[in-house]
Amino acid sequence: xxxxxxxxxxxxxxxxxxxxxxxxxxxxxxxxxxxxxxxxxxxxxxxxxxxxxxxxxxxxxxxxxxxxxxxxxxxxxxxxxxxxxxxxxxxxxxxxxxxxxxxxxxxxxxxxxxxxxxxxxxxxxxxxxxxxxxxxxxxxxxxxxxxxxxxxxxxxxxxxxxxxxxxxxxxxxxxxxxxxxxxxxxxxxxxxxxxxxxxxxxxxxxxxxxxxxxxxxxxxxxxxxxxxxxxxxxxxxxxxxxxxxxxxxxxxxxxxxxxxxxxxxxxxxxxxxxxxxxxxxxxxxxxxxxxxxxxxxxxxxxxxxxxxxxxxxxxxxxxxxxxxxxxxxxxxxxxxxxxxxxxxxxxxxxxxxxxxxxxx
Amino acid sequence: xxxxxxxxxxxxxxxxxxxxxxxxxxxxxxxxxxxxxxxxxxxxxxxxxxxxxxxxxxxxxxxxxxxxxxxxxxxxxxxxxxxxxxxxxxxxxxxxxxxxxxxxxxxxxxxxxxxxxxxxxxxxxxxxxxxxxxxxxxxxxxxxxxxxxxxxxxxxxxxxxxxxxxxxxxxxxxxxxxxxxxxxxxxxxxxxxxxxxxxxxxxxxxxxxxxxxxxxxxxxxxxxxxxxxxxxxxxxxxxxxxxxxxxxxxxxxxxxxxxxxxxxxxxxxxxxxxxxxxxxxxxxxxxxxxxxxxxxxxxxxxxxxxxxxxxxxxxxxxxxxxxxxxxxxxxxxxxxxxxxxxxxxxxxxxxxxxxxxxxx
Numbered sequence: 235x236x237x238x239x240x241x242x243x244x245x246x247x248x249x250x251x252x253x254x255x256x257x258x259x260x261x262x263x264x265x266x267x268x269x270x271x272x273x274x275x276x277x278x279x280x281x282x283x284x285x286x287x288x289x290x291x292x293x294x295x296x297x298x299x300x301x302x303x304x305x306x307x308x309x310x311x312x313x314x315x316x317x318x319x320x321x322x323x324x325x326x327x328x329x330x331x332x333x334x335x336x337x338x339x340x341x342x343x344x345x346x347x348x349x350x351x352x353x354x355x356x357x358x359x360x361x362x363x364x365x366x367x368x369x370x371x372x373x374x375x376x377x378x379x380x381x382x383x384x385x386x387x388x389x390x391x392x393x394x395x396x397x398x399x400x401x402x403x404x405x406x407x408x409x410x411x412x413x414x415x416x417x418x419x420x421x422x423x424x425x426x427x428x429x430x431x432x433x434x435x436x437x438x439x440x441x442x443x444x445x446x447x448x449x450x451x452x453x454x455x456x457x458x459x460x461x462x463x464x465x466x467x468x469x470x471x472x473x474x475x476x477x478x479x480x481x482x483x484x485x486x487x488x489x490x491x492x493x494x495x496x497x498x499x500x501x502x503x504x505x506x507x508x509x510x511x512x513x514x515x516x517x518x519x520x521x522x523x524x525x526x527x528x529x530x531x532x533x534x535x536x537x538x539x540x541x542x543x544x545x546x547x548x549x550x551x552x553x554x555x556x557x558x559x560x561x562x563x564x565x566x567x568x569x570x571x572x573x574x575x576x577x578x579x580x581x582x583x584x585x586x587x588x589x590x591x592x593x594x
Numbered sequence: 595x596x597x598x599x600x601x602x603x604x605x606x607x608x609x610x611x612x613x614x615x616x617x618x619x620x621x622x623x624x625x626x627x628x629x630x631x632x633x634x635x636x637x638x639x640x641x642x643x644x645x646x647x648x649x650x651x652x653x654x655x656x657x658x659x660x661x662x663x664x665x666x667x668x669x670x671x672x673x674x675x676x677x678x679x680x681x682x683x684x685x686x687x688x689x690x691x692x693x694x695x696x697x698x699x700x701x702x703x704x705x706x707x708x709x710x711x712x713x714x715x716x717x718x719x720x721x722x723x724x725x726x727x728x729x730x731x732x733x734x735x736x737x738x739x740x741x742x743x744x745x746x747x748x749x750x751x752x753x754x755x756x757x758x759x760x761x762x763x764x765x766x767x768x769x770x771x772x773x774x775x776x777x778x779x780x781x782x783x784x785x786x787x788x789x790x791x792x793x794x795x796x797x798x799x800x801x802x803x804x805x806x807x808x809x810x811x812x813x814x815x816x817x818x819x820x821x822x823x824x825x826x827x828x829x830x831x832x833x834x835x836x837x838x839x840x841x842x843x844x845x846x847x848x849x850x851x852x853x854x855x856x857x858x859x860x861x862x863x864x865x866x867x868x869x870x871x872x873x874x875x876x877x878x879x880x881x882x883x884x885x886x887x888x889x890x891x892x893x894x895x896x897x898x899x900x901x902x903x904x905x906x907x908x909x910x911x912x913x914x915x916x917x918x919x920x921x922x923x924x925x926x927x928x929x930x931x932x933x934x935x936x937x938x939x940x941x942x943x944x945x946x947x948x949x950x951x952x953x954x
Contacts, residue, residue: 270698271688271691271696271697271698272697272698272916273679273680273803273804273805273915273916274805276698276804276893276914276915276916276917277698277912277914277916277920278893278912278913278914278915279911279912279913279914280912280914280924319633320633327945327946328631328945330946331631331940331945331946334940334944334945336631336939336940336944336945337631337632337939337940337945338630338631338632338636338637338935338939340939341934341935341938341939342931342934342935344934345930345931345934443633444633444636445633445634533636533638547911548911549910549911549912550909550910550911550928551639551891551907551908551909551910551911552637552638552639552640552909552928553638553639554636554637554638554639554640555633555636555638556632556633556636556637557636560637564640564927564928564931567924567927567931568910568912568924570705571702571705571924571927574701574702574704574705575698575701575702575920578701579696579697579698579700579701580691580694580695580696580697584694584696585687585688585691585694585696585697586687586690586691
């Protein structure tokens with residue numbers, strides 16, 4: 235099927251569909267940016283955003299008027315190892331609370347003018363709410379400390395869930411996407427995946443998540459080491475790493491990044507879990523990176539290493555570590571600001587001054 | 595006169611009026627933040643913003659519904675030394691363009707819902723525009739490479755101009771302020787002031803401004819060295835440093851920071867020039883710092899050192915170096931986001947989950 239039908243691209247098909255950015259348009263946008271009444275390049279990364287948005291969309295004047303945040307919710311069997319400061323039931327509770335409108339992402343996405351799409355991709359409870367998309371692969375993953383999180387085909391299925399959802403959002407006219415998640419234990423799975431994919435030590439990639447004690451953090455590090463020892467993931471095969479050490483939330487989000495690239499939509503990383511998912515997607519298909527933007531620098535320490543591996547720098551330095559897509563929602567504003575400057579500033583012709591000189 | 599009359603506080607009076615933050619309210623705000631349905635502290639610096647806003651205003655639920663950016667415009671005699679990549683006349687042209695609505699700050703402040711107040715505090719031209727506040731001290735400062743920029747009493751007068759304006763904004767109901775400037779040559783004066791106040795070398799504190807060549811940068815560094823040698827500023831007397839090496843724009847903005855503290859209003863630093871002005875204000879009266887927020891990390895290299903000296907970390911990492919208050923305008927959104935989260939998120943009582951554990 236063609237991508238224009240939307241909503242049903244398979245994994246391999248999505249990978250094969252990912253194309254290059256439109257260099258022709260990007261050059262034209264650069265020229266217009268240089269004609270605006272300001273020192274050349276002085277809007278910094280706001281200019282880079284506009285250029286990248288144009289390259290993704292193929293539009294000289296890209297529009298952002300319909301934003302969405304996808305929130306993948308899932309449980310992780312590794313919570314059996316006591317790796318989280320809060321009980322497993324919080325995953326289901328918070329997932330339901332997204333529908334009550336009282337969570338951080340509810341109020342921040344509303345402020346950003348963004349809709350949220352909450353996906354139950356593996357919560358270990360029956361979530362029956364009309365607002366939540368039921369895409370449950372299974373009620374939580376296996377405990378990675380004793381075996382694989384999921385099968386390879388489950389990992390592919392979870393990624394296809396993300397790809398499919400992005401296709402639907404494309405059809406609905408969304409033109410800026412953010413990624414969020416909820417899943418007790420998912421900083422442990424994200425750390426485990428990141429340890430293997432970035433070749434950093436667990437001591438560097440693991441943090442306190444929602445609020446672990448020092449003893450809790452030591453346990454978490456040991457669990458990650460054990461998970462890698464037990465599962466022996468093949469670091470050159472990101473799908474193997476994802477299925478053995480990841481979670482349904484990470485897999486679903488990796489699918490969102492792949493899907494965004496296939497459907498040519500800009501998509502933002504949120505925090506640590508989302509960055510781990512982005513790295514999985516980029517390791518599967520490096521060209522996907524061109525469709526991804528960072529947002530904030532999560533307080534979770536491994537995030538810095540993930541950003542380095544992705545060769546990205548967060549725009550926001552807010553020390554947030556809430557997840558849910560909250561950092562992406564706050565960063566949406568920067569894209570609005572970039573386009574406002576690009577669309578509405580006067581040119582040197584309007585300004586009665588000569589173009590400022592260029593940096594050497 | 596009492597500060598409640600607004601608009602006419604003198605320099606010494608303003609300094610004596612600067613009070614402490616309201617610790618009682620700050621404690622209550624912290625408690626409310628901890629009751630919201632999220633891991634403790636997970637909104638990071640957004641939480642710190644709310645606490646500081648409450649401490650400044652004395653309000654348990656501080657409001658931000660009227661924002662302003664003050665733009666101080668002035669010429670600098672040091673442009674005679676060829677320290678800028680653009681001609682001196684650009685100061686007057688851009689100052690007039692603020693009234694045409696085509697500059698970066700026009701479109702970004704409009705997006706942020708902020709009004710701009712453009713002040714001619716020393717442009718070397720007759721600016722006759724009804725929209726521009728005529729507070730001209732003199733038509734440009736002296737060339738700091740051969741003598742002082744201004745007299746001490748001119749520096750005080752320029753600071754009082756800023757203090758007075760903030761008083762007027764307080765009376766008009768503004769409750770979040772940003773600082774901006776326009777003045778060809780003002781990265782040179784800001785660097786010179788910063789070299790003395792932070793005791794860093796000119797090689798570290800000087801950058802390319804609007805777009806200097808490498809030779810131009812070397813010249814700029816030599817001019818700064820010469821200015822310090824000729825003027826022999828007393829580093830322990832910030833007003834002496836300001837008057838000998840600064841500019842009317844820097845002095846006016848330093849007055850804005852002092853005024854914001856005296857009138858208990860939150861105020862944002864923009865870029866390098868604005869940060870130099872903030873440092874002058876804080877060196878004059880250290881308690882002023884409690885009323886100041888950073889915004890973005892300017893691409894001008896000395897900015898990092900100024901932030902270190904102020905013990906602040908920019909919220910935004912956008913590589914901007916446009917000035918005019920543009921970085922502050924973009925950062926205004928973060929304060930809106932912080933208050934939206936604080937005001938509208940549910941509490942653990944609403945959320946049907948127990949409070950997440952605290953970090954050790």
